[in-house]
Amino acid sequence: PEVPKPVEKLLGFAPVAKSLLDSVIVPVGYTASAIYALGDPLTASTAAYRNDGTDTDYENRAGDHHDGMEWFGLSADGKASLTSVERGLLGVNHEATTNEKQASFFLHANGGTSSLPRPASEVDKETAIHGVSFVEVRKANGKWEYVKDSSFNRRFTCLTEMELSGPVRGNALAITKYSATGQKTRGTLNNCGTGKTPWNSFVTGEENWAGYFTRNATDDTARVGEKSIVALKRYGSSQGLPSRHGWETGGTEDKYVRWNISKTGSSTNGSDDYRNEMNGMGYIVEMDAYDKTKLAKKRTALGRFAHESAAFGKPVAGKPLAVYMGDDSRNEYIYKYVSTANWDAADANSTNPLATGDKYLDSGKLYVAQFNADGSGKWIELSLSNAQIAAYANYKFADQADICVNSRLAGDAVGATKMDRPEWCSVNPANGEIYYSLTNNSNRNVNATGSSQLVPDSANPRAYTDMKGTTAQNGNPNGHILRMKEGTDGSAALTFTWDVYLFAAEASADAGKINLSSLTNDQDMSSPDGLAFSPATGICWIQTDDGAFTDVTNCMMLAGLPGQVGDGEKVTLNYTKTDGTPLAVTTYVGKKPTADTLKRFLVGPVGCELTGIAETPDGKALFVNIQHPGETTAAANIADPTKYTSQWPANTGYGLGKRPRSATIVITKNDGGRIGS
Ligand code: FEO
Ligand code: CA
Numbered sequence: 250p251e252v253p254k255p256v257e258k259l260l261g262f263a264p265v266a267k268s269l270l271d272s273v274i275v276p277v278g279y280t281a282s283a284i285y286a287l288g289d290p291l292t293a294s295t296a297a298y299r300n301d302g303t304d305t306d307y308e309n310r311a312g313d314h315h316d317g318m319e320w321f322g323l324s325a326d327g328k329a330s331l332t333s334v335e336r337g338l339l340g341v342n343h344e345a346t347t348n349e350k351q352a353s354f355f356l357h358a359n360g361g362t363s364s365l366p367r368p369a370s371e372v373d374k375e376t377a378i379h380g381v382s383f384v385e386v387r388k389a390n391g392k393w394e395y396v397k398d399s400s401f402n403r404r405f406t407c408l409t410e411m412e413l414s415g416p417v418r419g420n421a422l423a424i425t426k427y428s429a430t431g432q433k434t435r436g437t438l439n440n441c442g443t444g445k446t447p448w449n450s451f452v453t454g455e456e457n458w459a460g461y462f463t464r465n466a467t468d469d470t471a472r473v474g475e476k477s478i479v480a481l482k483r484y485g486s487s488q489g490l491p492s493r494h495g496w497e498t499g500g501t502e503d504k505y506v507r508w509n510i511s512k513t514g515s516s517t518n519g520s521d522d523y524r525n526e527m528n529g530m531g532y533i534v535e536m537d538a539y540d541k542t543k544l545a546k547k548r549t550a551l552g553r554f555a556h557e558s559a560a561f562g563k564p565v566a567g568k569p570l571a572v573y574m575g576d577d578s579r580n581e582y583i584y585k586y587v588s589t590a591n592w593d594a595a596d597a598n599s600t601n602p603l604a605t606g607d608k609y610l611d612s613g614k615l616y617v618a619q620f621n622a623d624g625s626g627k628w629i630e631l632s633l634s635n636a637q638i639a640a641y642a643n644y645k646f647a648d649q650a651d652i653c654v655n656s657r658l659a660g661d662a663v664g665a666t667k668m669d670r671p672e673w674c675s676v677n678p679a680n681g682e683i684y685y686s687l688t689n690n691s692n693r694n695v696n697a698t699g700s701s702q703l704v705p706d707s708a709n710p711r712a713y714t715d716m717k718g719t720t721a722q723n724g725n726p727n728g729h730i731l732r733m734k735e736g737t738d739g740s741a742a743l744t745f746t747w748d749v750y751l752f753a754a755e756a757s758a759d760a761g762k763i764n765l766s767s768l769t770n771d772q773d774m775s776s777p778d779g780l781a782f783s784p785a786t787g788i789c790w791i792q793t794d795d796g797a798f799t800d801v802t803n804c805m806m807l808a809g810l811p812g813q814v815g816d817g818e819k820v821t822l823n824y825t826k827t828d829g830t831p832l833a834v835t836t837y838v839g840k841k842p843t844a845d846t847l848k849r850f851l852v853g854p855v856g857c858e859l860t861g862i863a864e865t866p867d868g869k870a871l872f873v874n875i876q877h878p879g880e881t882t883a884a885a886n887i888a889d890p891t892k893y894t895s896q897w898p899a900n901t902g903y904g905l906g907k908r909p910r911s912a913t914i915v916i917t918k919n920d921g922g923r924i925g926s
């Protein structure tokens with residue numbers, strides 16, 4: 250008779266202590282290794298990365314600031330596979346770069362030129378390290394490695410041609426000198442969270458793209474009387490400033506000029522300048538992981554904002570698909586897209602995923618969330634059939650494309666709830682509930698009287714300046730994780746219930762005001778950001794991107810086994826405004842975690858953010874991204890490696906040079922078990 254296997258205990262590992270070391274710490278019995286870092290070559294003929302600022306050819310290398318990531322299996326004979334556990338592709342976002350003033354200083358020999366104009370050679374490197382990479386990884390002789398010469402390796406940069414798809418395709422708002430028909434645009438930018446469609450394609454969210462564009466000091470005048478000024482300002486485009494990196498100053502070629510979106514042409518529709526160029530960024534973009542001949546498609550029906558992840562609700566045959574999304578800026582919104590087409594399970598095996606994407610992601614309804622103080626909420630449709638949108642005085646929407654391009658204005662029109670920076674969302678495979686990281690919000694203020702500051706509300710209830718909660722009452726520096734349960738219509742529901750799974754906090758903080766989830770020293774965290782449920786184990790992985798707790802610990806990853814909406818208690822927070830007026834805010838705190846349901850699993854090197862997570866279908870290899878280690882280095886210290894705040898992963902023996910590099914790590918369990926057991 251077979252000997253029964255011992256029952257695996259999830260979260261059976263010993264928790265990792267907080268750490269300020271320049272290394273990746275994982276529990277006893279686990280191994281973590283860097284396998285794919287900034288600059289690593291993606292073709293056989295690309296030179297090894299010297300990592301001293303002299304490297305070129307970044308279109309054929311790993312990009313910078315690894316962020317969201319998804320796994321796409323490959324069979325032994327190189328075909329798409331949903332079951333392979335030893336060979337696959339990773340789709341990896343390359344969000345941004347480590348910069349001070351304009352220059353990405355670790356990319357350039359002398360730290361780069363931060364004054365204007367920026368040299369073309371530096372701009373060309375910087376545009377190439379943004380975007381997305383697809384890279385083959387495999388387990389060979391028991392060890393994971395990336396495959397330098399794989400024919401699947403592919404880069405998308407912020408200059409790669411892409412299709413606009415859905416309502417905005419061909420619309421007046423998409424017409425540019427590059428695409429007079431408004432059907433195409435170039436590049437994907439500031440790619441942050443990711444998602445995987447039920448038909449096995451990759452989706453990436455474009456987040457802080459607005460800052461990469463600029464406008465002349467007179468552009469408001471050139472646009473006077475146009476509603477475009479309202480839209481530009483709502484998305485953070487002010488006139489007369491250099492863009493984040495000053496790429497518009499790289500030269501007279503189109504690839505530089507397009508970053509200046511001033512109205513300079515004489516056409517009435519924008520076909521002779523780049524006045525509409527920024528309308529080509531800010532979407533969920535779908536990519537075929539396996540077929541390099543396919544252009545990426547920007548799925549404009551899902552709205553335009555500072556996108557993070559896109560989480561698909563569990564598909565149900567004969568029902569529409571739901572996609573959950575957040576807009577990560579202070580006081581922005583939570584969104585849901587619901588497809589017109591009902592799910593056909595045969596599409597899970599699509600051999601042409603982007604055609605399947607056309608079916609589900611180009612036609613549907615876009616909703617924004619409103620949270621009520623009684624623990625309920627509703628999804629409000631963003632369309633001209635909604636009277637509040639049709640009658641909105643601040644901005645006159647022309648059509649659904651206009652609503653998609655200007656989702657934030659549409660959310661304003663319907664009174665959506667302004668949130669504490671919605672980062673990643675993920676759907677709990679056990680019960681379909683939707684989890685959102687609300688990372689932090691410096692604009693939450695007990696004394697707010699309007700404008701950019703907001704008083705706390707039930708879904709965003711905390712406002713304390715520091716992690717102790719002792720003094721002033723502005724800011725939510727630690728963030729929380731909200732969760733929602735759809736009403737009886739499931740993916741198409743117009744109502745939901747909600748509570749707060751966890752309030753991030755320091756263990757020593759006041760349990761009545763700040764540490765509302767009673768986190769212990771093995772659980773305390775700040776600024777949850779990356780969030781993903783493991784399909785294999787059901788573990789909820791929580792990753793942090795913190796500015797408030799880094800005096801105590803580097804950023805981290807925790808493993809949770811959550812319950813469900815409504816399993817905790819109602820709590821009232823009693824504030825007193827500086828003028829003596831009381832302010833009572835009720836909220837709903839999920840069941841407090843125990844030592845068996847929440848544990849710190851990993852702490853990263855100095856200056857990093859933990860983000861991105863992907864795993865093999867057996868749950869035995871977990872890929873995680875270490876973003877911008879050493880970001881806290883002063884650019885002036887570029888010549889002196891001893892003054893870098895991090896030398897990871899070089900200090901583990903990975904690669905050449907001492908400059909810190911964003912990288913993908915793989916985590917395995919030494920006994921061959923599943924990650925998190
Ligand atoms: Fe790219 Fe909101 O994190
Ligand atoms: Ca993020």
Ligand code: CA
Pocket residue numbers: 672688778794
């Ligand atoms: Ca963040």
Ligand code: CA
Pocket residue numbers: 794858876877
């Ligand atoms: Ca970051």
